[in-house]
Amino acid sequence: MSGHLHGVAQTTRTDPSRVLEEIKRQTLEQLGGLPGTLYAPIEEALKAESLKGDGRNHQYEDQAALWVLRQQQASHVMAFRQQVGLGFEAFRAPASAVGGLGGSPLQLVGEQQLAFDLDGERLTESLEQRYLRPLEMLQGRLKMLSASIGSPTGINPFGPYRLVKAFISVYAETQVTESLRLRLFREYEHELARLLGDLYGRINNLLATAGYGVGLGAPGAPVRAAEERRERNTLDDVFDTVPHRESSTPMHDYNAAMGGYGGESHAAHGHPGGARAPNYGGHDPSQPVSQADVAAMANELAELRSQLHAWREGLVKSGGLPPAHMPQRSMAPRRELRVDEVVGMASLLQPEPPDAYARALAVSGRLGETIRDQLYDGARRLGFNPDQTCFSAEEDDAIDLVALLFDSLFRNHALQDRARRVYARLVMPYVKVALTDNEVFVKREHPARRLLDAITEACEGNDGETPQDRDLLERASSISQRIVSDYNEDLAVFELAHAELDALLAQHRRRIELQEQRAAKATYGRERLGAARGQADAAVRERIGEARLTQAVADFLATPWRHHMVQVLLRENEDPKRRAQALALGDALVMADRLAAENRGRELADQLLALQPIIVQCLASSGLDDSAAQHGMAGLVRALVTPDNERAEHPLPSSAEVEEDVAEERRLYLAAGTTSANHDPLLAERMRQLEPGDWLRLTNTQGETIAVKVAWSSPLTSRFLLVNRRGVRTLVASAEELATLASVGRLVVGAERTAFDEAMRQVRRHLDRVI
Structure with missing residues (x-):
């Protein structure tokens, strides 16, 4: 069964009231429960912060305020749905829209309301820039819808302005802390970024299929589409898609930096896919694909094909294609091969050794040529004359997309040489998938797509150093062999293979999480040690400085006392008394050296007697036993009781070397x-x-x-x-x-x-x- 999609354009218009009701239904269905989804991520972030014990005082206040909000979750959801619904009523009859979202009389504004309004303005501006292109297209369609209703064009009821106003109307009167308010805005923005791209795509196609602005988003405008993609790609050079998650740091102006860098982040967040295929297939797999999804995927495929055709034409004009691979479909003697004929060639080649594809994957841009060479060879074996037949445009598209896809995987993922053969085996099966079911390129739940994701996860950066890593590589290799031997246009093979590999990857992901935690702990330990060494070095430099000291005192400060300071800062940094006592020892030794230089013997003796237990303890922290510590103490005393010992300035200790x-x-x-x-x-x-x-x-x-x-x-x-x-x-x-x-x-x-x-x-x- 072919998976090729075809869009259907209608010239007759559906009843505008029914269309508006359908848009309202879809909007409420997708966005109506948003307030209920905000609290769980914020609660998890607050718990994580409290476990970190970073000393922020607002955590308990935030948790208490969040607990109150959770008790009112149902009413918040109902109020939000009501406000969104009022937006649709205001659009239907703009002149009669009073109250609700339509505005309010002038009055004094409280500090909390003002803070909500300011954050709301920033969020509205961010979303409008992010979804600039789809909103412009939707505005044109809504204008036609309003004209059909017979009313002036109102504010977009599902646009950023209305959605943010609905959010503010729900929470502006609640008792929330400043940091909790910022968390709510951040999580709301994250949820909108996750949902709006898909929603706008659905509504856009709904309006198009209903006859409102059919030509606005048709795939027959490849030039404009290419310009839009080039715009997005330029902005994507630094910032691509970064999902907004809960931040542990309260950010008053959390979008200021994003908006200040030339708009990159807004453009990069333009929809969940940035410059890639939108998540039209990102729905629940258990739900049937709607007509809007099918139309959206058809448009996406048409746009992708127009890119490929322009790319191939450029290669032909520049002489980048070998003569045997030039498109010659326009020549009369050549017959276009049917899809089933090319699939038969691919099936013939599928079980053969993948050496040619493995070599091609090592050189960027060669895989497409190799696939065609192999298919031509298969055509000869099946009795087709390559001089009298050629691939159709759709077959060329499938071959080029598979070649570009596999090339991109090897260019942008850390795949080792050992993985190249695994992917080389999969080239011909994926050519067959692309020929018979091109949804693989736009539908995220496609079994072949999910299997390739799992294999890449198993192979990326995997050098087989551990038994678990070797097991992953072996399983990925065996699964690729199974696909080669079992795949005969039945996608169930991919589903079963993905389920098997994903079960093994689940264990691997848990090991990776533990590895990340260990890396974080080791890094934090290094940082604490480096900070302690830096503070100890500063304390030594402060006491040696330009002072003229005996060699014994200078050596004691630079070695045992410095080490003792590091130990105290690492183990007992929370005890200011122990830290002060350790610092006082350094000051006392400098003072003892000065007393010795001034020949104030009695005071020196009193000072050394008072310092003896602390000095012994300091030496013991360097790993000396009691007898060695006593011996070190005696050497220090001998140096100090001799007044005419040479005293000089000593070089300052160098900073600790980096590992x-x-x-x-x-x-x-x-x-x-x-x-x-x-x-x-x-x-x-x-x-x-x-x-x-x-x-x-x-x-x-x-x-x-x-x-x-x-x-x-x-x-x-x-x-x-x-x-x-x-x-x-x-x-x-x-x-x-x-x-x-x-x-x-x-x-x-x-x-x-x-x-x-x-x-x-x-x-x-x-x-x-x-x-």
Whole structure:
């Protein structure tokens, strides 16, 4: 059964009242429960902060206020649905819209209401910029709808302004703290960013199929579509999709940095897919695909095909295609091969060794040529003359998309050489999938798509060092062999294979989480040790400084006492009395040396007797037993009781050296002048808003790009721990250093959660750039 989609354009218009009611139903169905979804993530974030024990006083107040909100959850949901519904009534009859969302008489505004209004304005502006293109298209269709109703065009009832006003009307009168208010706005923005792209796509197609502005979004405007994608791609160069999650830091102007950097973040959040395929297939798999979904996917496929055709035409004109691969469908003697004939060729080639594809994957851009060469060979074996037949446009599209997809996977994911053969086996089965069911390129629940995601997760960055990693590689390899042997146009093979591999990956994900936690703890321990050493070095430099001391006292301060200070700061930093006592010992030794120099023997003796137990304790903390500590004490006393011992200035201790592995890590990613000295402040502010779970793409000094995740943010230095997909530490860097990396093009914020989505986004950007 073919999966090719075809859009249907209607020239007759459906009753506008029925259309508006359907839009209202879909809007309430998708957005009506939003207030009820905000509290759980905020509660989890507050619990995590309280477990961290970072000392913020507002946590308990936030938790108490959140508990009150949760008790009123049902009423909040009802009030929100009512306000959204009032927006539709105001659109239907703008002149009669009084109260509710339509405005209110002038009056004094309280501080909380003013704060809500200001945050609401910022959120509205952010959403309007983010969804600028779909909102412009929808506004044109709504204008036609209003004209059919016979009323002036009102405010878009499902636009950002109305949705934000509905949100404010629900919460403006509640008793919430400032930080909780910001959390509510942040979570509301996150939920809208997750839902609005799909909602606007559905409504746009609903209006189009109902006859309101049929030509506005038709796939027959590839030039404008390409221009829009190029705009998005330019803005995506630094910021891609970054889902908004709960931040542990209250941010009053949480969108200021995003809006201040040329609008990149707004554009990158334009819809959940950025420059890639929208999540038209992101619905519940148990629910049937609606007509709007089908139309949206058809439009998306048509747009993708127009890109491919323009790309191929460019290759032909530039001579980038070998003569045997030139499209020659216009020549009379050549017959276009039917899809079933090409599928038969692919089935013939499917069980054969994948060496040719493995070699092609090692060279970017060669896979498409290799696939065609192999298919031509299969055609000869089946009795077709390649000089008298050619591929149809749809068959060329399927071949090119599979080739570009696999090339993109290898360019943008850390796949080892061992994984190349796994993917090479899958090339021909995926060509068959693309020929018979092109929904694989736009539908996220497609079984073949999910299997490729799972295989990439198993292989990415996997060098087989541990038994678990080797088991993953072996399972991925065996599954690819099973696909080759069993796939015969039945997608159930992909479903079963994905279920098996995903069960193994679930255990692997838990190990990765533990690995991330260990990396975070190790990094935090290093930071605490470095901070303690820095404070101890500063204390030593302060006491040695320009003072003229005996060699014994200077050595004692630079070694045992410094080590003792580090131990106290690490183990007993919360005890100010112990810290003060340790600092006082250093001051007392400097004073004892001065008394000795002035030959004030009695005072010196009293001082040393008083210091003896503390000095012995200090020496013991360096690992000396009681007898060695007593011996060290005696040597110090001997040096001090001799007044004419030489005293001089002593060199200050150098700062602690950076561990070799950390130094290598920083050389690999922060070399060539990558410092925080000349960073963009706005870009750095955007980096500070990164949160655990955000994905980035990082390029090292050798030009290798890997996906990294923000695993942890240090409460001590505010630096970010970046780990790869195996949970292994990759880099620890400050927001300023990340901003500098982004400004030189070696860091891109935002990466897709799944490999297939990321690969398709890169394919689109590549096609746009080439076109």
